[in-house]
Amino acid sequence: MKSRGLGYFITRFFLVVWVIFALFPLYWTLITAFKTPIQIYKGPFYFPFIDFAPSTNSWQFIFFGDGRIDFLRGLLNSILYAFFSALLSVLLGSISAYGLARYSYKYGPFKNDNLNFLIVSQRIMPPIVAVIALYLIFKFLHLLDSGFGMILAYTWFNLPLAVYLLTNFFASIPREIEYAAALDGYSKFDQLRKVILPLAAPGLASAYLLSFFFAWNEFLMALMLTFRDAQTLPIIITTIRTQMEPKWWILSAIAVIALIPPSIVVLYLDKYLIKGTLFGGVR
């Protein structure tokens, strides 16, 4: 048995410190959700049942009290928009991505690489530049403050990233595997279904996750393109305030709830993110 040197303990010590540092905000938010206003201002109190007596004040407010309508509407909207826009991004994105990965295009001077760049470069632009134009378009199409409009907007914004990710994923699947499936007698559609999509699962899962997170956390477009019915959770959070400052206790409760849907998505998709799915197929 090798004796453990000092270096071992110092490393472990720093790691523990860092973990506490990183997880502290989460912890703080969680306990703040169980505090009354007075406990917050009198604070800081660190440990429930030890420093302070936790109360379900905020929770009652957002679920059963006056805040119920806005909160639940915001939550539902966020979930719907994120879920569907991510789905659309991945579906539409994989169609383009497969094409870009497997076929050679030429539109005038534009070839595959150029098309790729054209698509990805849309993401380089800061959203704020596009939002104003988007507002005008939505107004014209009567899409302002609508769920449908928001899903469209988020899909439009996520599509480039999805295409970029997925093109790489599809390109990394060796062509011979598709040929093998073709020679085994499967039509293109069946090949996609049984061979290509399962192998691209990690890519599809990552693209979905990223699109979902983006839509979930998005603020600017939601702010500009909605005013009442279609508002998302981030917007709702900003409305929870007194004259002077935000109501921290309620905010924290909403924040904790806001963590849950993305976590569920991650937990569900985790098994599709397995690395090395392609390993062993080719020499």
Next chain:
Amino acid sequence: MATLKLIDITKKYGNVVAINKLNLEVKSEELLVIFGPSGAGKTTLLKIIAGVEKPNEGQIFFDERNLNSLPLEQRNIAMVFENYALYPHFTVFENLAFPLRSPRQVPRLSKNEVKARVAKIAEMLEIQDCLYRKPGQLSGGQRQRVALGRALVRRPSLYLLDEPIAHLDAKLRHRMRGELKKLQKDMKVTTIYATPDYLEGLGMADRVVFLYQGEILQVGTPNEIYNRPSNVIVGTLVGDPPMNFFDCKLKQIERTWVLEILEGRLPLPYELGANIAKKIYLETAGPDLIVGIRPNACKVENNSTEGTFPGEVYVSEPLGANTILTLKTGDAIWKVKLEGLYHFQVGQHILVRIPTEALHFFTKDTKQRINLEANYERS
């Protein structure tokens, strides 16, 4: 009757010509081996036949049907790819069963039939223990066998096998050579087998196509390829150790035809000499030619007689039941394969007999075989 005809097939990658105006006819139910060193174009040719690559020029006819525009799914061909192309997300069992479950599989097979067929192939290839693992968990040799099994589990009109046993260990490779040959005979499916290994080429083939840098140098039975190589390259690459080649001159000295070879003289039977002389003087107007002799045709002698040549032992390689000697005579380095185990020392001088019956003659400039009248050819 599944005959395959390739007409004027040409394939270019940019400026590089991979296959050059190739014409080939494959007979029904035959095992045709496409033999050639790496880079000869074997994989490209197989891919063109499979439909994975499209030729720049030329046509493919299978049973009189033009294949050029037929999509892959409809070609009823099974192929073993050089890099296996296994389905990494399926278990070995599913990989082998996949072709049997395709919509093109007519008549449809029941679950039990699929299981039975897979089990049979798995047993033959010795992978029955891996059936429920995924390719990522297998060794290279096992993966290769799964790739082979996936092709063999079907009964298509044509098998295309691209170096299917190259990465197996020697013992298994030997066994598979025999098993595959037997299987092909039993299944009676036209098979095209690409390999750079001449043992596979000679041992398995009904006919051999020698491919070199995109062109066919010779087509024939294994016998013909081995005993009557049409070209110096064919002679070099078929046979282990390769055939020895010497630059010689044919001269007539006092009515005897003599070959000036290895800094010495080898007299030839009169008719043989005259025959060769006629051919080379006609074509090249000079006494130069290339003479080939297989290492195993030479014998070590004790006495210096007519037809023996001295050589200095350069390397001695004992080979189980044989010995390979690399000899140096003047500037020439050549090999002799002897039956039995000998222990010659490096630097030792020995005498080797070169029998005139075992000589192969080639023209110096084109390196093509000089064909002589029937009585001088070995059978």
Next chain:
Amino acid sequence: MNALELLNVWKLYGEVIAVKNLSFECKKSEFFAILGPSGCGKTSTLRMIAGLEKVSRGKILIDGKIVNDLTPAQRNTAMAFENFGLYPHMTVFENIAYPLRIRNFSPFEVRQQVLKFAKTLEIENILTLKPINLSEGQKQRVSLARALVRNPSVFLLDEPLSHLEVSLRLRMRAELKRLLHVLGATTILVTHDQLEALTMADRVAVLNEGVLQQLGSPSDLYLKPANLFVAGFVGEPPMNFFKCRVAVREGQFLLFGSNNFSFSISKELYDWLCNFNLETYIVGVRPNQLYIVNDRLEGKFKAVVYVIEPLGERTLISLKLDDNLIRLETKPYIQLKISEEVVVGFDEKNLLFFNAENGQLLLR
């Protein structure tokens, strides 16, 4: 003093025993091969000799000095790798020159040495190229040159020819053997190719699953394999094996495998076999020691032709007998058909007998 000595060397990776109690010595200028299938521990052994792996137990001595705790650079060894390990940012010349430059050879000597080895390995025309532009075979030769250029105490070669194309491999094998002989270099070659080991080495150590199976000259391994593993591994095509018992029937001494496979043996052989008092024996006979006979009386057993493989200078015939496949090597001028029944003969002297329980050779 031996150039290299391994004393009771073990290598463990956690619980897994890769090399088990391996001992051998290697004399100066000897060409020593370590032969075995993949996973047998040969690469681990080589890496321990080179210093790239730590020895779990035991000692390694180079030129009489214990080197267990020396770094690779401190041992005077050189290694040529299976995947070459060339410096990608240097030219071929620089790659080969590197070991000399860091040992402060003069530029003139460096140039002389590099050119000498480049000429021998036929790579003079690529000296200015970088590894990325080389073919596999060329990279192999550069790798060898870089190892050879230092004239180290022990040369370590890890499957140096496996990546070369067949025709080049044959030439390089002979060339390598000659070169190493002329240089008088002590060489340890690791390979799974028994042909390579037999043709090149002075002595061979056969390993299987970390355990030394036999240590001897190539002819010892071929003619007197110590156990079933060595017998089946060395020689191409591989040896045929049969399970048999001795029996006496109607005054005849027999070796009995099955009803279809039994043949008479001489009294001397019978008496000798009885000495061992074993139930079953495993009989080994090489394909080139079997032959087809026309006269039934001369033959020993019958079998059915399964597959015929004409291989140019010889023909390999696989015969089927009771679910066993027997391989037989003959001269090419034989006419046989599949499913034809033939009579096979052999000389009793050529049979090898093994203890069916422990696989060991029974010496005559």
